[in-house]
Amino acid sequence: MTKGIFKMSEAKTQTQFLTTTIGTPGSGATRYAAAMYFFKNGKLSAEMLEIYRRCSKFDTDDPLDLARYEGVSIPEFVCDLSSNADA
Numbered sequence: 001m002t003k004g005i006f007k008m009s010e011a012k013t014q015t016q017f018l019t020t021t022i023g024t025p026g027s028g029a030t031r032y033a034a035a036m037y038f039f040k041n042g043k044l045s046a047e048m049l050e051i052y053r054r055c056s057k058f059d060t061d062d063p064l065d066l067a068r069y070e071g072v073s074i075p076e077f078v079c080d081l082s083s084n085a086d087a
Contacts, residue, residue, distance in 0.1 A: 014038065019081050023060050031063060032056035047072045 017034035020027040035052035038044040048063075051072055055061040067074050 010037075015081060018078070022062050025059060028056040028059045028061065035063075043077060044075060045073065048075065048078070 014034045014037040017030050018038065020030045020034075032052045032055070035044055035049050039046070039049040048067060051063045051067045051070070055063040055066060064074060064078070066072075
């Protein structure tokens with residue numbers, strides 16, 4: 001039972017990290033680490049993980065903007081997170 005609770009809590013934590021505000025110091029690396037979590041759990045493609053990696057050293061780069069520019073498919077759950085963070 002504890003293991004399931006941990007996973008749910010971990011997913012919520014990683015979701016918060018994935019939506020770290022663009023421009024916050026360290027946010028690029030934080031978003032990339034969260035992206036690796038979702039990639040490992042099969043929720044993020046290798047192409048999208050690469051986008052997060054490329055943006056990881058620049059806190060002001062928006063990985064979703066880069067993905068759109070390069071035609072990389074953005075998972076629906078990421079789009080939902082983004083729209084919830086903007087609200």
